[in-house]
Amino acid sequence: MGRIITFLVLLITTTITAQHDEETQVKLAIDTFFEGFHKGDTTLMKSVMLDKFPTQTTFKSKEGKDVLATESSDKLILAIANRSADQKWDERLLGYNIQIDGNMANAWTPYEFWFNGQFSHCGVNSFQLFNDNGNWKIIYLIDTRRKEGCQ
Template sequence: MLTALFAFLSMAGADHHQPDEKDVILAVTQTVFDAMAAHDGDMLLAAFHSPDTPLRIIRPQADGPTIIQTVPVSTFAASIAGSEHDLYEAGRDSTVLVSGPMAMVWMPFTFQLDGQHSHCGVNNFTLAMTQDGWKIIDSAYNHDTDCAEDGFPKK
């Protein structure tokens, strides 16, 4: 009986220390921001399923149609690796949805270039569980300059 009680307590303790799946997924997206700040293209690429994974930038235009640009993440990785600017991006209030081997992260963000606020928007990451863990398989963000005082998107 005592052995069964110890076994139960150890299993309960082990479950308590397991990271929540949503936290693991958010850690993958945080890698993108960390890689940008470190100018580390390889670190950035490690968060993605493939160097060809699309990154879509959605830029609303005041006097015309919205511009949608698609580049492979390898192009973005090369640009951050070669940048001489301080890059800082932070997200908050993320929504993470998981359905089996697929997840989606909706993350409002603020971006600073050389310590000055540049823009804000929302990142939309789609991830898949691969043999190497969660990887980003699609990414899009909108580029907005009409941000709240704290630098994040207006609600």
């Protein structure tokens, strides 16, 4: 009986450790994406992106209507590459909620966005990632943007 309990404890511990390691790798992919975002390094950003993928943003229009804007990750990369040197974009992630099932992961990251040192807006990013033979890659990104209800 003691051996069975020891085996079960080892099995559970190994499973939890493996899950934690995968969560760490997903977080590292997102952190790498934002490191490139902040530095204006599109090569670094692309290192954790799987080709082109859709990006979407939800927000309220000036008339108060809900809007869903859809672009391509190419447009985001182009915006980063063409950002003028005097612009400082600082997206501060406030946390990570990562869920993984096999080779698919979702990361929910609340954030604040600061432009040239001034608060601009807040919201949540939702990243979808795919484990591409041991490397977590971003395959989809949607975010919310609002000025009210921020921390």
